[in-house]
Amino acid sequence: MTDRSFRPRRSVLYVPASNEKALAKVAGLSCDAVVIDLEDAVLPEDKAAARTRLDAFFAERPAGREIVVRVNALSSDFGRDDLLAACRWEPDAILLPKVNTPRDILEAGDVLDDEAADGIGLWAMVETPRAMLNLGAIAELGRDPASRLVCLVAGTNDLIKDTGVLATPDRRYLSVWLMQMVLAARAGGLDVLDGVSNDFRDLEAFARECAEGAAMGFDGKTLIHPAQIDPANTAFSPSPEAVAEARRIVAAFAEAENAGKGVIQLDGRMVERLHLAQAQRLLGKSGA
Numbered sequence: 076m077t078d079r080s081f082r083p084r085r086s087v088l089y090v091p092a093s094n095e096k097a098l099a100k101v102a103g104l105s106c107d108a109v110v111i112d113l114e115d116a117v118l119p120e121d122k123a124a125a126r127t128r129l130d131a132f133f134a135e136r137p138a139g140r141e142i143v144v145r146v147n148a149l150s151s152d153f154g155r156d157d158l159l160a161a162c163r164w165e166p167d168a169i170l171l172p173k174v175n176t177p178r179d180i181l182e183a184g185d186v187l188d189d190e191a192a193d194g195i196g197l198w199a200m201v202e203t204p205r206a207m208l209n210l211g212a213i214a215e216l217g218r219d220p221a222s223r224l225v226c227l228v229a230g231t232n233d234l235i236k237d238t239g240v241l242a243t244p245d246r247r248y249l250s251v252w253l254m255q256m257v258l259a260a261r262a263g264g265l266d267v268l269d270g271v272s273n274d275f276r277d278l279e280a281f282a283r284e285c286a287e288g289a290a291m292g293f294d295g296k297t298l299i300h301p302a303q304i305d306p307a308n309t310a311f312s313p314s315p316e317a318v319a320e321a322r323r324i325v326a327a328f329a330e331a332e333n334a335g336k337g338v339i340q341l342d343g344r345m346v347e348r349l350h351l352a353q354a355q356r357l358l359g360k361s362g363a
C-alpha cells in the first residue's frame with residue numbers, strides 16, 4: 076500500500092536521466108526529493124540509453140531523500156516501457172506527465188497493480204488545459220488510496236505553451252490556475268507543488284516566487300538547478316515565529332482550565348480547536 080504519511084516536499088529537483096554528472100550529484104544534495112526525468116529533458120533518441128543509465132543509478136540508490144521518476148506519457152511510444160522499468164527500480168513514486176483525465180492515472184495504476192509494484196505512489200503533472208478543466212475529478216482520486224495518487228505538480232511551462240497565456244515575472248495570469256490546483260489538492264487530501272522557475276541565475280526573483288508559492292498554500296516547489304534548493308527549503312519551512320505561535324496554542328489547550336473547551340482566548344484573540352489542529356500540523360511539518 077502507498078505510504079501516505081507526512082513527507083517534506085519543500086524542494087523537489089528535476090534531474091535529467093540523460094545527465095550522468097547531474098545524477099552523480101543527487102546523493103550530496105539537500106533537497107527533499109528528486110524527480111529523475113525521462114520525459115522532456117531527454118531527447119527521443121536518448122530515451123533507451125537513459126533507462127539503462129537508471130538501472131545503474133537505482134542499483135546504488137542514494138539514501139536520504141524521496142526519489143521519483145518522471146516517465147513519458149502512456150500514450151507515447153516510450154510510456155509503457157518507462158513504467159515497466161520504473162516498477163523494477165522501485166522509486167518512491169512515479170510522476171505522470173501530460174495527464175488530461177482521471178483515466179490517465181487509473182491506467183498507470185493498473186500497470187503498477189499488474190506488476191505488483193506495491194509501495195510506489197503516483198504523482199500527476201497538471202500542465203494541460205484539459206487537466207485544468209478536469210482538476211476536481213483528478214484530485215478526487217486522492218480520496219481513494221487504491222488510486223496511489225499522492226501529489227499534484229504544476230507544469231507551468233506546458234500550461235503557458237498550450238494556453239498562450241502571457242508569462243510575466245509576477246505570474247499574474249497563471250495565479251488563478253495555480254490557486255485552483257491548491258484548492259483541488261486539499262479537497263483530495265493531496266500534496267501540491269509549484270511549477271519551476273526557468274531563470275535559475277536570478278535567485279532574488281526566485282526567492283520572491285517561492286514566498287508567493289508558500290503564501291498560495293503550496294507544499295513546495297519544483298526546481299531545475301541545485302542553486303534553487305536552499306531558497307526553496309527556507310521559503311517552505313514554517314518561520315520561527317509561526318512555530319512559536321503554534322507551540323503557544325498547543326500549550327494553551329493543554330492547560331487543565333481549558334480541558335473540554337472548544338474555544339478559548341489567547342492574548343485577546345479567539346482560538347478554536349481548528350486552530351489547534353492547524354498548529355499541530357505546522358509543528359509536524361517543522362519537525363518540532
Ligand SMILES: CC(C)(COP(=O)(O)OP(=O)(O)OC[C@H]1O[C@@H](n2cnc3c(N)ncnc32)[C@H](O)[C@@H]1OP(=O)(O)O)[C@@H](O)C(=O)NCCC(=O)NCCSC(=O)C[C@H](O)C(=O)O
Pocket residue numbers: 088089090091096097098100101112115116200202229230231232233234270271299300301
Ligand atoms: C538548466 C541546466 C541545463 C543548467 O545546467 P548547467 O549549464 O550545467 O548549469 P551549471 O553550470 O550552473 O551547473 C552547476 C553544477 O550543477 C550541476 N547541475 C545543474 N543542474 C542540475 C540538476 N538539475 N541536478 C543535479 N545537478 C545539476 C551541473 O552538472 C554542474 O555540475 P559541475 O559541473 O560538477 O559543477 C540544468 O540545470 C538542468 O538540466 N536542469 C534540469 C532541467 C530539466 O530537468 N528539465 C525538465 C524538467 S522541468 C519541466 O519539465 C517542467 C514542467 O514539465 C513544465 O511544463 O513546466
Ligand SMILES: [Mg+2]
Pocket residue numbers: 115172202230232233
Ligand atoms: Mg511539462
